[in-house]
Each structure stands twice: as structure tokens, then as C-alpha cells.
Amino acid sequence: DSDNDKGSSGINAEYGGCCSFKTMCKFFIKKKNRFCAQELVPGSEYCFIHNAAGSSERTRIACTLDPTHTVYKDELESHLKKCNFQKDEKDYLSKPYIKRGTNNRILEEILPVHSIDPQLLIQSLWRWHEELSISIPNEILHNGACDELLSQLNKEESSGKSGLNKHGPQISSMISHIQNRGLLDRDNVYIEFGSGKATLSHLLHEVMLKNRLIGCKHILIDKKRFHHKAERRFTHKVEGDAFRIVADITDLSLKDLFVDLNIDKSFTVISKHLCGVATDLTLNCLFNDLDFSRKIDGIFIALCCHGKITWQNYCNQGFFIERGIDKNGFEEVCKMASWYVCNQSVETAEKQALGKLCKELLDYGRIQFLQKMGFKAHLVHFVPSEVSLENTLLIATRL
Numbered sequence: 001d002s003d004n005d006k007g008s009s010g011i012n013a014e015y016g017g018c019c020s021f022k023t024m025c026k027f028f029i030k031k032k033n034r035f036c037a038q039e040l041v042p043g044s045e046y047c048f049i050h051n052a053a054g055s056s057e058r059t060r061i062a063c064t065l066d067p068t069h070t071v072y073k074d075e076l077e078s079h080l081k082k083c084n085f086q087k088d089e090k091d092y093l094s095k096p097y098i099k100r101g102t103n104n105r106i107l108e109e110i111l112p113v114h115s116i117d118p119q120l121l122i123q124s125l126w127r128w129h130e131e132l133s134i135s136i137p138n139e140i141l142h143n144g145a146c147d148e149l150l151s152q153l154n155k156e157e158s159s160g161k162s163g164l165n166k167h168g169p170q171i172s173s174m175i176s177h178i179q180n181r182g183l184l185d186r187d188n189v190y191i192e193f194g195s196g197k198a199t200l201s202h203l204l205h206e207v208m209l210k211n212r213l214i215g216c217k218h219i220l221i222d223k224k225r226f227h228h229k230a231e232r233r234f235t236h237k238v239e240g241d242a243f244r245i246v247a248d249i250t251d252l253s254l255k256d257l258f259v260d261l262n263i264d265k266s267f268t269v270i271s272k273h274l275c276g277v278a279t280d281l282t283l284n285c286l287f288n289d290l291d292f293s294r295k296i297d298g299i300f301i302a303l304c305c306h307g308k309i310t311w312q313n314y315c316n317q318g319f320f321i322e323r324g325i326d327k328n329g330f331e332e333v334c335k336m337a338s339w340y341v342c343n344q345s346v347e348t349a350e351k352q353a354l355g356k357l358c359k360e361l362l363d364y365g366r367i368q369f370l371q372k373m374g375f376k377a378h379l380v381h382f383v384p385s386e387v388s389l390e391n392t393l394l395i396a397t398r399l
Helices: 002-014 073-080 084-093 118-132 144-156 164-180 199-210 254-261 277-286 317-321 327-341 349-372
Strands: 060-062 070-072 189-193 217-222 242-246 267-275 296-304 375-381 392-398
Touching: 060 073, 070 073, 118 327, 118 349, 144 164, 144 199, 164 199, 164 267, 164 296, 164 392, 189 199, 199 217, 199 267, 267 277, 277 296, 277 349, 296 375, 317 327, 317 349, 327 349, 349 375, 349 392
Parallel strands: 189 217, 189 267, 217 242, 267 296
Antiparallel strands: 060 070, 296 392, 375 392
16 A cells, blocks of 8 residues: 555656546656546546547537537537538538529439339340440640650659649640630630649649740639648649639539639630539539520530539430330449449450440430530540549530
């Protein structure tokens, strides 16, 4: 007992005699190489601060307002009263260009959904693809000015993890396709949907400077916030060159955004790998107001993630309905489309071929939609498949 008392008093002395060892928190602070000196919570071996960290019985759950972060289950109720998401959501909805769900498609009638025979569906898809004579040409281009910039950026990137070896050829080819259609213009506005860090817009801006095309504007749209944003590296950047808009495409009113930014110009839409249904939401956004859509000069979207397309928001449901393919059948088509980019060592060549066919049918429906909207629209393979299996570029320009 005397040894215990001595040890206890020694520890107590180390913490300034604030409490006895028996009533001290048992949480060990590794950084300070000692136990916490706070008093215990009644019925626990830990203080109020460390009661959560020390207990193995407490579990963390996703916040019910914003599942991107977690809280302790027993603290959820108090957390919801102060969660930053509520403030962020209020600020988000206060923006004049945010209209909740404005780009969700609304079916005029509820169509009956039937069970499907997978084999009959597959046979129908092969016949349909052959009837449409879908053929996507290779148009693999390079932009000299962009390639110079990419070479310089690769030298500056010491870590070797920039990803420019993969993304660089795609950006270079996209910029060449834009240039070849006469849409590198100092008076133009470029809207990058799903912009991420906006590397595409950054390199487009630099190429235009090299061509002495000064004065264009960039609108960068993404639902996430990013560090190390590429627009900060714009050469000769001036206020009003670039606007970053944090918004879900589902909720974005482009017409109201232009009013808010005080812009009254025609514009070109660009995006590199706009994932799944985000492409359809973008097309819905562009043509939600047909009068405003007359301002569109061109659309250049590198397509990907066809397995994530949804029936509700696909831009051209009628394309499949006319073929007798309903919601269930459409979902099977999307599922099979993902087979093309699956691990090729696992999937069979036959499944990959079927996946490619489904991707092309989904994209052809988008082309048909744009043609109905008065555009000359087509698909090209803009980089080799060795660079990316998602190598299809949707191009649409005014007739």
C-alpha cells in the first residue's frame, strides 16, 4: 500500500496535485507521454473530454444531414443543432441561380415496367446497333501550344504524380477539336461542368494567351470545393477572368447564373470525363430554357461512367422507349455498359464487346437529342484506348 501511495503521490505531483491518481482520467496522451490530468466523469474511467475516445463501446455514425462526416451516435442530437451543413445549405439555397431539382426530368406519364429476358434484350441491342450503323471515327489530335505547356508542367512537377501523362493528351486533343471548329475566341465564355481543379480550363486559357486571344471568361462548375485550384495559376489573371461556382448541376439555373454574373455573351461548354448521369443533367441544364440555349456555340464533353446513368435523368428516354426498352431494360443496358471498362484480364472479350455496344447506344441517344435541338452533333475517339478506355468525345456545334 505504501508503494501505491508513493506512486500515486508521485504522479499527483507531476500533474500539480490537481487530483489523486484514482480519480484521474485514464486516457494516455501519446504526444505528451503522460496520462490526462482531468477528473473522471462519474461512472467512467475517463474525463468529459476523453470519455468518447477512451470508450470502446461508443460507435460513430454518418451525420444524418451530411453523410460526408461522422459523429458519435449518442451525440447526434446535439450535433445536428450546430452542424455546419445547415449553414452551408442555407447559404447554398440563397444563391439566385440555385433552384432545387430544376434539371431533374419529369415524365409526363408513368410507363408500365415489364420484366425482361436478358438474352432477348441482348439480341435486340445487337440488331438495333447494326440498324443504326453506329461507327465512331478516330480523330486523335494534338495542340502544339498545349503540348509545350504540358511539357513545362511535367518538368515542374517533381513528384511525378500529377497525372498529366494520362490527362495531358486528352486535354491537348480536346483543345484542338475546339480550335478546329473556330471556337477559340477572345469574346467567348467557356463553361466547364464538373471542373474539379479546372486543369482543362487552365490549359485552355494559356493556349489562348499564346494565340493572343485575351479577354475570354471561364465559369468553373463543380459541387465540391477544391484546394490547389488551377485558376489561381492563370497567367495575367485579372478580376472577372474566372468564376468558380459550387453547385450541383441538378440545381443550377444557367440563365440566372449569367444574370448574377452580369454576363451577356454566347458560350461554349467543355468537360473532361463528366461522370455518368452528370452529362445528362448538363444537357438538361443547357436546354431547360430554350431561348437561353440559343447562346450555346458549342459543346465538347468527354464521356465516361455509363454504368452510373439513371433512367430518370437520361436526356433522351424516348430513344429507348421507341425500341420497346423501358426502365428495367434501360438499367440493364447501363449495367452492361460498365463491362467495357472492367478488368480485361477477368472479363471475357464477348462481354467487353457488349459493353462497348451499350455505351455507343447510350451516347447515340444523346447525339439524337442534340440533333433535335438544332445542333450538328457526333462522336469521335479523341485519344487512343491505350491512354484511356473512356476515349469518346461528344461534339456539338450550331448548324
